[in-house]
Each structure stands twice: as C-alpha cells, then as structure tokens.
Amino acid sequence: MIKENTKKQDLLWYVLIVVLLLVPFIPQVAANSFTQHVFILILLYASMSQAWNIIGGYCGQVSFGHSVFFGIGAYGAGMAVVKFGITPWPGIIIGSLLAMVVAVLISYPCFKLKGHYFAIATFAIVEIFNRLFMVWYWVNGALGLDYPMVKTGWTNFVWYRTKIPYYYGALILFTTIFSIVRFIERNRFGYYLRAVREDQETAEATGINSTFIKLSAMALSAFLASFCGAFFVQYNFRVDPPMVMSLQVSMVFVLVTILGGAGTLFGPLLGALILIPLQEYTRVLWGGLGRGTDLMLFGFLIVLIMVRQPKGIMGLINEYLNYRKTRKIISAQPEINS
C-alpha cells in the first residue's frame, strides 16, 4: 500500500515537471510578461517554502529566521555583481555556504529551546541581521545594491527584454529543491526528521542524535533558501535589507508552507499557487487601496483553512480522499450481501 502511494506520487511529479516545462509555450503566457512574472514568482515562492519545509515542516522546528539566509544568498550574488563586477555565480556559492555556517551557528544555541521559544528566538535574529545590514557600510547599508547594466545571458544570469530564461531558471531551482526533499522524504534522514518532530525523547531513546539531525536539517534548509535569495536579487536587479531580511519575508516562508500543508511534498507548491496570484492580481486590481490588501486576504484565508484543517490544503485533500475511499467501501458492502 505504501509502495502504491509512492508510485502515484511519482507519476504526479513527472507529469507536473512536463507541464511546467511547457508553460511558456501557452500563447497567453508567451504574449503577456505579467503572467510570466506570476509563474516565476510561484516557482520561486514554492522553492523557498520547500526549503523551509525541511526544517519547519518535516522536522517541526518553526523558524522565523529564514529571511536571514535568504538575504545572505541575495547579498552574495549582489556583492559579486555590484562590488566586484564579476558573474554572480561565485557570490551565490559563497553566500550559500556562508548561510549554512550562519544557520548552524545561530541555531545551535536556539535549539536548546523547544517549541514556541525556539520560534521567538529566531524572530530576534531577523531583527539583528536587518539592523546589521542597514548600517554596514561595505554592503551599502540601507541604500542597498543596485545592479549596473551587464551583458545578458546565463553567465551573468541577467535578462532585460524577456522573462522566459528566468522562468526556466526558477524551474531548475524548483525541480532541484523539490527533488532533494522528495529523496529525503523516502530515506532514513527524512524518517529521522519526522521522528524528531513527533517526539524528541523517543527519537533519542531510539538512538537518534536529535541535535545533529536538527542542525543538519537547518544547514540544508538555509543553503537552499540562500539559492532562492540569489535568484530573487538577480530577478529584481537590486537588493536592500528590508527587501530580503525582514519579518515580512520570513512570514512568507512560514505561511505559504503552512497554508499548503507543512511536512508534505506538494504543500509548498499548493500554498504558493494560492498566495502569489492572490498577491499579484489584487495588487493590480486594488493597487489604489494601498499596500497590504493581499496579505489581509491571505491572512483571512489561512484562518479559514486552519479552523477547518490544521494540516492545510494537503490535509483537506487527504481528508477528501479518505472520505471517498470509505464511501466506496460502504457502497460496495450491500452488493456483496445481496
């Protein structure tokens, strides 16, 4: 039965990849750069949230500090392009490795705290890094880094006239991160993550070094989140502290995953599929009402779904599937009797 489920999931996954590869060929998408923009953001936010899902969903350590790692990746790419005038790639690699180191250093003491206290500690860390980057002269402080005009193409990962390459870049990011999580989910590490989430004491008594598991999950999660940050800055041509290192950005990681279903493979994608169109289209329609309408709607939606099913949209889907299965069994019974 377990094998059957993985087979179904595999099929769904490959179909999804093929569909996403073909999206830019849809005439409506090809003609409209705004639609392309929405698709790119969906993939980016899904990837970000999936990175968060490793530590927050599977391992159950709700971190509000992920904008720090996102920001470090963004600044890595930004510094390489703006200050050193080279391609962003070395910056992306160094930034991601740095994010990993920072993640381990700050979460080691934080992991001594459990549950809500851990979440609160990570809140404070975002503020610290936000202030630090605001006053740090070397990274241009509050002014941020503005990209100069550079040659377009994959070496610089910059395009001005088209968004399609960005779409495929985001798709590569998305596929890589989702594949990593898919692999983890089915192997020892994934089971250990879930064991630590469910009951740390039992995990320890079963021979699991929970501190090591949490730290490695955090490091991997930060590494991947940092790649997303780098993509974000390459797409926006600029970076400043509030854009990448703020509680608002941290909330995105958390809310998208929780709405879609934390600790599930497709949860982050579902969450992003709802939030991004909501965010982008309300901005177009109700731009005159001022900023934040999208978040108000989103907040309302989260309350609605959480009241009904704390496991998010994936929880609702599973509930429906189970309901259908039991109904099938019940309806099959009288036939056997007669």
Next chain:
Amino acid sequence: MPLLEVCEISKKFGSLVANSKISFKVEEGNIVGLIGPNGAGKTTLFNCITGIYKPSEGKVFFDGSDITNLPPYKVARLGAVRTFQIVHSLKEMSVFDNVLIGAYLRERNTEKAREMANQCIDICYLTKIKNTRAGDLAIGHKKRLELARALATSPKLLMLDECMAGLTSTEVNESVSLIKSLKKKGITFLIVEHIMEAIMPIADKVVVLNGGLKIAEDHPEVVVHQESVIEAYLGQKYSKKFQLAAKGRNI
C-alpha cells in the same frame, strides 16, 4: 562479566533523594525485574541508566564500557534500548513507520530496514494494524508498538518501563509469552513492573526498591519471603498466598 552493572547510583533532586547508592548486576540472557511501590525511584533509576538524567553519584557499566554520562542516543546505539512508562509513540506516523525508525538504527538501506521492521511487526502481532496512525491506537497496541520499535533496533538489553500497566489480562499473557520467546533469542531484559502475576514467573532475579533504597535482590520466590519486602510493597494478602503455595509444595 555482567551485561549491565549499576554501581552505587545516587540521584538527588535538590534535597529529595530519589535513588540512594543502588547497585545491582544484570547477567546476559537473564530477565531482571525491578519492583517497588509508587515513588520508590524505579523510573528515576531507569532514566539514570539510559542517560536522560545524570546521576549525582555512582557509575553505570554496559557491555564492558562506562555509560554513566553518555547522552541517551549513544546508550541506545550501544544496544541498551528502553520503552517509556507513558507511551511516547510518534503519533502522526503509521505503526510501520514507527518501527521503521527503530530499524534504521542498524540498517541504512531502506529496503533492508523495511524488511527488518516487518519482521518485528510480525513478532509483536501488529501486522493487522500496520498502516494505522500510531496516535489512533488503543493503549494495548501502543505498548506493544513501543516494544516493537525498541526491538527493531536489535538491542542487547531491553529495558521495559511498565509495559504491561493498563492492559487486560489476555494482553498481559500475550506480552509475557512474547518476552519469554525474545529471551530465548538471547535478549536480556530489565523490567519495571507492577503486575506481580506477570513478572514473578518469568524473572530470574528481582531487585526491590523502596524510598530510593535497594531493600532486596534475589530470586523472586526468595524475595517474597523477606519481611522488609512484604511490608514495603507486596502486601499481606499476596505474600500469604505465595507462602501457602510454597508450604503446599513442601508437604
């Protein structure tokens, strides 16, 4: 050489002495019962052995090495695995996944670990409810699941903390026969138990605690004749029954 040796373990919580200079040995292949009234310090002693608490004084040796201040996961990796009095199942995961986590300790390969988990599930009669969510189980099944998860780690020493409390008498009998069959496979047991009918017939030795002190250590039939034990724990009724039975055998 004994498999587990507890040397003069003391544990204090502030001014409260939960364990005071307790020593005993568990020989390989034996079943040792650890009994005593509520609050005698049995679970505290368990926690000291498995590394959840650091003992205030004394040492614990397992399989020839000093495990006194090791963290719980290292003790488990050496082969001394415990279950909890208050069951701690991984609620959101299926019974199979719970056991699989135990199996992963010795086997990294997922296919082989699955095989091991399936075997342990069969041994513990959990096959029918393999795919049930652990949080939805009844208490009897939960206790057996704890045992199955511990068993999947291929332990040398299994430490069971009241694994039969709250079970029906049929379930107790099942558990007893399960423990007996596992003993035959070479697993050593240290069992904390309140149900005398279950522990007395299978134990090779019982250690009796009262108020943090060890008051007796011997074969079960000898222990129940000791006055201090009778007073502290067993109660007149059971000991009379036992004594009558013994007399009957003498005649």
